Amino acid sequence: MGINIDLLDYFSVIFLISIVASIPAGVGLKEWAYIAYFAPLGISILGAVMVAILNRFLQGLVNLAALPIYLKSKK
Known part of the structure; x- marks a missing residue:
């Protein structure tokens, strides 16, 4: 993708985005x-x-991979 960014900067931004994404109706x-x-x-x-x-x-993809485990635990 041609994006060069320091790993610490990347994870810092992802942390902040995770906080924003936890707001209800955060699509967009x-x-x-x-x-x-x-x-x-x-x-x-x-x-x-x-x-x-x-x-x-x-x-x-992670959610789909975990779905069988979740469904199995609900039995």
Whole structure:
């Protein structure tokens, strides 16, 4: 993706975004947070949106992988 960022900066931004995302009805707000928090680090809007979409996709994969375990525990 051509995004170069220090690992500590990345995890600091992800931490802040996680706080924003915990606000109820945070759809769209989380994506805005990616743009707002990555911009001061020199990441373009497109780059921040790409990271946000990739993050949503990975979260979905983790959720799907955990679904059988959750359903099995409900029996």
